[in-house]
Amino acid sequence: MPVKPEIExxxxxxxxxxxxxxxCPEVGLETVQTVAFVKKQLDALGIGYEDIGVNSLLxxxxxxxxxxxxxFRCDMDALQTTEETGLPYQSVVEGCMHGCGHDGHTTTMLAFAGYLANHRDFNGTVLLLFQSGEEGYGGALEVINDGLFEKYSIDYMFGMHNWPPYGEHQVIVHKGTAMASEDRFDLILRGKSGHASVPHGCIEPFAAVADFIKGAQSVIARKVSAHDKAVISITxxxxxxxxNIIPDEVVIKGNVRTTDPKVQDVIEESLGHLVAGLETIYGVTATFTYHRKHPPVINTTPELVIAAAERVVGKENVLTEELPAMGSEDYAFYMQKTRGCFVWIGNGSDSPLLHNSKYDFNDNVTVLGASLFAELLDEALSD
Ligand SMILES: [Zn+2]
Ligand SMILES: [Zn+2]
Structure with missing residues (x-):
């Protein structure tokens, strides 16, 4: 397999x-020690950098x-969970582990940086973004709000994630949506409390709660096209x-995933209609808040990654017809600002899944990922 021999x-x-x-994992935007470590590695390579966002590095x-x-972007943050791998290099930080492989993504980027340090003969500029706070902490938005796209005119941006249980030489490229959006909603239904024996004298909120829960699933069945993908979960x-007391308030929270921004619009609007109907039917007062946390990750230049990946792992190991994941990724925000692609690299067919307490990053992915980035740079610069 033609990975770059000098990376290998x-x-x-x-x-x-x-x-x-x-x-030594760090959670959220608090990637202070990780950034310090990356800076030392870049210093040794003679590569310049600047702080950006909150504890991210460019x-x-x-x-x-x-x-x-x-x-090119990698994420650096870990999870708030207790590691159970029993590995000699298991996390020494209580209740915190690299359970999503961002330790490996950071290393992959450093491997790529090392390669670039010895190959500065390309025509263009390469930016390597080491990002904090991917796991729901808004790290990408912090980077964007700090002016990444104002400071630099970025033609392409690429990112990678290891992906069990795909085989360790497999590269997965989605033509279009790679990962779903994530929206969250809060619904407060207010009625009028009273004795359980006289619901007719109260404004009883639970009938409205039941209709909301059932109605939300009808939104998927009746308002979302059978060709689209969407999930609404009441959580x-x-x-x-x-x-013996009918309460005057019930709070409902939930989570919505789709692969298409148009479906996000349909769901938000339909849930709003449902809530308005509950007010009319039951006389409850509703406060409905719908928050779009992450857009879907939509790849706009899959062909560049496919061409690069075929050179590294061979055509037979590049999968392009896989379903998108219904999980979300804040890399999606970059794809609203420039063209690019988010690629998955198999972590091994026997690897525990991401976010599992027994998960560990497959070190072979580092060499493959950095080689893929190197090929991808050639592809992007000659496009
Ligand atoms: Zn994760
Ligand atoms: Zn991750």
Missing amino acids: ARFEELKNIRQYLHT AKIEGKGKGKTVA QVHGGSAY
Whole structure:
């Protein structure tokens, strides 16, 4: 398999870096020590960088001539969960583990940085973004709000994620949506409390709650096209305090996933109509808040990654017809600002799934990922 021999030659060193990062995970936007470590590695490579967002870092490598600007992004943050791998390099931070492989993504980017440090003969500029706070902490938005796209005219941006249980030489490229959007909603239904024996003298909120829960599923069945994908899950219902008291307030919270922004519009609007109907039928007063947390990840240049990946792992190992994941990724925000693609690399068919307490990043992915990025740079600069 034609990974870059000089990246492969660093395998043991890269493995040590990755396993070191694994021992000291940091959560959310608090990637202070990780950034300090990355800075030291970049210093050793003679690569300049600047702080951006909140504890994110942007490295810059200028090629020999003026050309396109191509950005690559990795995430660095870990999960608030207790590791149960029993590995010699298991996390030493209580209740915190690299359970999504961002230790490996950071190392992959450092491997790519090392390669670029010795190959500055390209026409253009490469930006390497080491991002904090991917796991729901708004790290990408912090980077964008700090002016990434105002400061740099970025022609393409690419990102990768390891993906169990795909095989370790498999590369997965989605032509279009790779990962779903995530929206969250809060609904407060207010009625009038009273004795359980006289619901007709109260404004009883639970009938409205029941209709909302059923009605939300009807939105999927009746308002979303059979060709589209969407999930609405009710994840919290809070209300009441006694057997014999009708409460005056019930709170419902939920989560919505789709693969198409147009479906997000349909669902938000339909849930709004449903809530308005409950007010009319039951006389409750409703406060409905719908928050769009992440847009879907929509790849606009899959062909560049497919061409690059075929050179690294061979055509037979590049999968382009896989279903998108219904999980979300804040890389989606970058794809609203520039063209690019988010690629998955198999973490091994026997790997526990992401966010599992026994999960571990496959170190071979580092060499493959960095080689893929190197090929992808050639592809993007010659496009
Ligand atoms: Zn994750
Ligand atoms: Zn992740």
